[in-house]
Amino acid sequence: MAKKNLSPFKGRVMHATGYKVDPDNPDHVKYEVAKERGIPLDEGDNGQLTSRQAGKIGGPIGGNMVKEMIEIAKEQMTNK
Numbered sequence: 580m581a582k583k584n585l586s587p588f589k590g591r592v593m594h595a596t597g598y599k600v601d602p603d604n605p606d607h608v609k610y611e612v613a614k615e616r617g618i619p620l621d622e623g624d625n626g627q628l629t630s631r632q633a634g635k636i637g638g639p640i641g642g643n644m645v646k647e648m649i650e651i652a653k654e655q656m657t658n659k
Contacts, residue, residue: 585644592647593640612636 590605593612600608613620618632625633 588647589640589644592643596643609636609640612639
């Protein structure tokens with residue numbers, strides 16, 4: 580259930596930050612982030628990646644999502 584709701588949210592957030600996002604598969608934005616950072620991310624097994632490389636991919640995605648969630652929470656608190 581959570582993934583069903585988080586994937587479109589991830590797509591909207593990453594699109595708003597300037598990434599090209601496939602609306603049918605918003606999770607694939609990770610490949611664009613990896614390409615931008617020069618990290619060889621393949622579909623399937625990526626066991627060769629270091630934790631640093633994985634963080635350079637997931638960090639910007641998760642960080643932008645958290646920032647947006649904080650903004651949403653602030654708005655909701657202001658409206659109450």
